[in-house]
Amino acid sequence: MDFITFRSDTVLSDVHLFQPNTRHLMVRLNAVGQPVFVSQFKILCNGENADSTSPPGSVCILGNEAVGCVPSREDDSSCVDVPKEEEDGVKEEEEREQREVLQSLLDEDGDLDVLRKPKDHFRTEEDVTERDRVYPIILSKGERVVSEDEEDESATNVIKIEHTMATPLEDVGKQVWRGAMLMADYILSHQQLFRGCTVLELGAGTGMTSIVMASVAKKVFCTDVGHDLLSMCERNVELNRHILEPAGGDLKVCELDWLGNDFCTDPNTEFSWTEDEVADLHNNATVLIAADVCYDDDLTDGLFRTLYRITSNLRNPSTVYFSIEKRLNFTLRHMDISCEAYDHFRSCLEDLRNITDGKMRFTLETVQPTFPQFFTYERIEQLELWKVTAKTLDRNMDSSAIK
Numbered sequence: 171m172d173f174i175t176f177r178s179d180t181v182l183s184d185v186h187l188f189q190p191n192t193r194h195l196m197v198r199l200n201a202v203g204q205p206v207f208v209s210q211f212k213i214l215c216n217g218e219n220a221d222s223t224s225p226p227g228s229v230c231i232l233g234n235e236a237v238g239c240v241p242s243r244e245d246d247s248s249c250v251d252v253p254k255e256e257e258d259g260v261k262e263e264e265e266r267e268q269r270e271v272l273q274s275l276l277d278e279d280g281d282l283d284v285l286r287k288p289k290d291h292f293r294t295e296e297d298v299t300e301r302d303r304v305y306p307i308i309l310s311k312g313e314r315v316v317s318e319d320e321e322d323e324s325a326t327n328v329i330k331i332e333h334t335m336a337t338p339l340e341d342v343g344k345q346v347w348r349g350a351m352l353m354a355d356y357i358l359s360h361q362q363l364f365r366g367c368t369v370l371e372l373g374a375g376t377g378m379t380s381i382v383m384a385s386v387a388k389k390v391f392c393t394d395v396g397h398d399l400l401s402m403c404e405r406n407v408e409l410n411r412h413i414l415e416p417a418g419g420d421l422k423v424c425e426l427d428w429l430g431n432d433f434c435t436d437p438n439t440e441f442s443w444t445e446d447e448v449a450d451l452h453n454n455a456t457v458l459i460a461a462d463v464c465y466d467d468d469l470t471d472g473l474f475r476t477l478y479r480i481t482s483n484l485r486n487p488s489t490v491y492f493s494i495e496k497r498l499n500f501t502l503r504h505m506d507i508s509c510e511a512y513d514h515f516r517s518c519l520e521d522l523r524n525i526t527d528g529k530m531r532f533t534l535e536t537v538q539p540t541f542p543q544f545f546t547y548e549r550i551e552q553l554e555l556w557k558v559t560a561k562t563l564d565r566n567m568d569s570s571a572i573k
């Protein structure tokens with residue numbers, strides 16, 4: 171049996187399961203041998219919820235460009251712009267493609283023809299014990315063939331994201347999480363708040379939210395850690411240039427480690443910052459976003475330290491948006507259902523609010539998730555959005571204090 175990198179400690183985001191995944195085939199293996207897939211995130215024209223800033227049946231404006239209307243799962247009738255014949259045609263085309271894919275996977279006798287990697291491909295994973303391994307069936311691999319239809323779709327209302335399907339905890343950024351979708355919904359339904367802004371995303375993962383933000387904002391610094399993840403993120407930015415360009419397309423993928431003390435400005439390091447970029451961030455950023463980034467207490471502490479450091483060095487007051495999913499677990503320690511990562515996040519928020527160092531003032535509020543849903547995912551009640559405003563009290567701070 172081939173060595174495959176899925177292990178028993180892997181986590182899976184079900185967000186991908188709701189999206190059309192290009193023929194459900196992996197498109198490549200990443201640098202650490204994980205299968206990579208492409209999912210298409212359709213932007214629904216007016217959201218699924220009634221409480222929309224756009225009137226029902228209207229076309230979603232992304233940046234300066236109107237995108238095509240896609241019927242939502244729950245209310246097809248809200249999207250009046252797609253003629254019935256066209257919809258039927260799309261369905262037929264999808265069914266025909268599915269038949270073709272199935273056909274191509276069968277051998278002459280009609281048996282499923284499973285393609286496998288050559289035997290030695292994964293031999294480097296010595297630390298994975300035989301017992302830990304789970305063997306998924308990979309139906310096929312190879313170059314992804316993009317049909318003309320897909321090209322057309324991507325030009326209007328589809329964000330394509332490369333991601334892995336399941337990962338060990340240290341690689342969770344390679345999947346798209348519900349918090350990213352909630353944040354993306356908020357951005358699309360409050361575009362006026364972000365138009366012309368310089369934005370910093372922390373823990374951006376695949377880049378999904380930064381891409382949506384860059385379709386509206388002036389400049390987005392999309393940050394995370396790890397070469398493999400940042401490379402995947404950068405590929406996603408390239409896959410979605412058509413979405414970004416109407417707004418200027420200014421999205422920079424950079425490394426920003428919450429456990430470090432500063433921006434990496436070493437020109438020999440990939441994904442490092444230039445001095446000009448650091449200055450641009452400090453002089454112009456007014457919005458920070460962080461989607462589903464609080465799942466480990468030490469990392470959360472590092473995240474809040476980074477937030478304090480950055481917001482206190484910004485020239486302007488800023489607003490930080492956090493999305494978080496309250497994940498409930500049964501713990502032996504509590505002998506009950508608890509949500510330790512969420513509780514820690516809340517206590518870090520309280521610490522921010524209670525800061526009285528004479529330098530910064532933070533205020534908190536929750537944002538009710540009643541804004542429209544532009545993407546297909548389950549907006550469960552455990553999903554929350556928090557808004558934190560950050561103001562520097564000492565406006566005469568010496569600029570040399572900026573690190």
Ligand SMILES: C[S@@+](CC[C@H](N)C(=O)[O-])C[C@H]1O[C@@H](n2cnc3c(N)ncnc32)[C@H](O)[C@@H]1O
Pocket residue numbers: 342343344345346347348349350351372373374375376378393394395399426427428429460461462463465469472
């Ligand atoms: C659950 S994922 C969320 C990814 C993305 N925001 C989303 O919602 O799809 C958490 C993210 O935090 C990032 N992260 C973890 N530790 C970090 C650190 N020390 N510095 C910066 N980012 C970190 C991970 O790499 C990952 O991308």
